[in-house]
Amino acid sequence: MTIIQKEIHLPVFSRGFHLITTLITDELPEIRKIKTGNMQVFIKHTSASICINENADSTVREDLEAFMNRLIPENLPYFKHNYEGSDDMPAHIKASFFGHNVQIPITDGQLNLGTWQGIYLGEHRNYGGSRTLVVTLMGQS
Amino acid sequence: MTIIQKEIHLPVFSRGFHLITTLITDELPEIRKIKTGNMQVFIKHTSASICINENADSTVREDLEAFMNRLIPENLPYFKHNYEGSDDMPAHIKASFFGHNVQIPITDGQLNLGTWQGIYLGEHRNYGGSRTLVVTLMGQS
Amino acid sequence: MTIIQKEIHLPVFSRGFHLITTLITDELPEIRKIKTGNMQVFIKHTSASICINENADSTVREDLEAFMNRLIPENLPYFKHNYEGSDDMPAHIKASFFGHNVQIPITDGQLNLGTWQGIYLGEHRNYGGSRTLVVTLMGQS
Numbered sequence: 001m002t003i004i005q006k007e008i009h010l011p012v013f014s015r016g017f018h019l020i021t022t023l024i025t026d027e028l029p030e031i032r033k034i035k036t037g038n039m040q041v042f043i044k045h046t047s048a049s050i051c052i053n054e055n056a057d058s059t060v061r062e063d064l065e066a067f068m069n070r071l072i073p074e075n076l077p078y079f080k081h082n083y084e085g086s087d088d089m090p091a092h093i094k095a096s097f098f099g100h101n102v103q104i105p106i107t108d109g110q111l112n113l114g115t116w117q118g119i120y121l122g123e124h125r126n127y128g129g130s131r132t133l134v135v136t137l138m139g140q141s
Numbered sequence: 142m143t144i145i146q147k148e149i150h151l152p153v154f155s156r157g158f159h160l161i162t163t164l165i166t167d168e169l170p171e172i173r174k175i176k177t178g179n180m181q182v183f184i185k186h187t188s189a190s191i192c193i194n195e196n197a198d199s200t201v202r203e204d205l206e207a208f209m210n211r212l213i214p215e216n217l218p219y220f221k222h223n224y225e226g227s228d229d230m231p232a233h234i235k236a237s238f239f240g241h242n243v244q245i246p247i248t249d250g251q252l253n254l255g256t257w258q259g260i261y262l263g264e265h266r267n268y269g270g271s272r273t274l275v276v277t278l279m280g281q282s
Numbered sequence: 283m284t285i286i287q288k289e290i291h292l293p294v295f296s297r298g299f300h301l302i303t304t305l306i307t308d309e310l311p312e313i314r315k316i317k318t319g320n321m322q323v324f325i326k327h328t329s330a331s332i333c334i335n336e337n338a339d340s341t342v343r344e345d346l347e348a349f350m351n352r353l354i355p356e357n358l359p360y361f362k363h364n365y366e367g368s369d370d371m372p373a374h375i376k377a378s379f380f381g382h383n384v385q386i387p388i389t390d391g392q393l394n395l396g397t398w399q400g401i402y403l404g405e406h407r408n409y410g411g412s413r414t415l416v417v418t419l420m421g422q423s
Contacts, residue, residue, distance in 0.1 A: 248416070
């Protein structure tokens with residue numbers, strides 16, 4: 001049984017959804033050593049999220065951001081948590097909708113993703129800064 | 142430590158939510174060999190999802206589908222990703238809301254689900270075709 | 283490889299979101315024995331949820347509850363699943379939005395959470411009663 005764990009510090013991304021699959025796999029050549037197992041990606045923040053979605057067409061990311069900004073608008077009159085800016089409370093809600101971790105099977109030394117799947121960072125703040133991930137690989141060599 | 146991994150090809154389901162617990166457990170008699178551990182179910186698509194919900198009353202699945210279709214309607218005027226049909230972009234959004242994997246504890250050779258819990262497939266396309274799952278069991282015999 | 287699994291019976295909480303990190307870690311001193319691994323928290327219900335969000339300001343929990351009650355209102359005219367009360371079907375939808383498990387990395391005998399992260403119970407029923415969690419630790423000593 002092999003367990004490998006690394007922290008990854010992402011570059012600063014603008015508000016919206018971003019494809020980060022290769023940013024993660026480039027830091028983890030050890031995936032190749034695992035015959036059967038999984039990779040867990042965890043994001044250490046409460047106003048950014050990790051999810052899986054379509055990896056080819058950037059309009060999916062744009063439409064997702066446009067939809068979420070309408071579904072969870074800023075400046076709702078009943079929001080009390082607003083001293084960090086009008087983008088803060090919506091960011092907390094979005095983060096819990098999409099979630100803080102994904103777990104992806106590893107098969108024969110590769111992530112066993114579907115053809116069209118990629119890992120998305122959801123950056124829900126206007127100026128979120130660099131985000132930190134903890135990636136854990138577990139499996140058999 | 143035991144790790145067992147299998148791909149399961151589901152039958153074609155209509156758009157909506159479907160209870161698939163026994164479709165998974167029937168393919169995995171090895172669950173009985175694991176005293177303490179967990180089962181991870183991962184779906185290899187970006188317009189279908191996996192979640193847990195109520196396993197007894199089919200109106201829960203019907204109401205969930207009815208609610209989601211109103212929350213994330215087709216043909217929103219600002220959607221750009223629409224060349225695969227009006228059901229495509231809403232399907233991507235729903236898939237990331239519900240997520241692509243669930244992880245369920247295994248205790249004494251059985252899934253340790255609550256009495257009313259079942260595993261749902263969310264089929265978010267009108268004609269999604271057969272969906273593929275990767276199921277990974279990890280634990281001690 | 284170490285695997286430890288425990289059921290935790292939470293005290294009864296009112297409808298809304300509640301910070302339960304220390305309720306979990308107090309029951310699991312074994313976290314200190316794990317150098318590298320993860321903790322999975324699973325909730326055995328379909329009208330309550332587990333997610334991660336902000337651990338400091340209680341107005342985040344209040345705003346989240348206020349937002350969710352408006353997004354998924356009771357008594358929608360097309361709901362069929364209503365014999366357990368008007369709060370029941372909205373509770374099922376909320377539970378699948380936030381999800382039934384979180385997985386958190388363990389590093390050097392501690393949960394590797396971000397500074398502002400805590401584990402939330404989402405109690406989506408008016409009178410949900412005591413909720414049961416299954417917590418599984420996996421890792422290397």
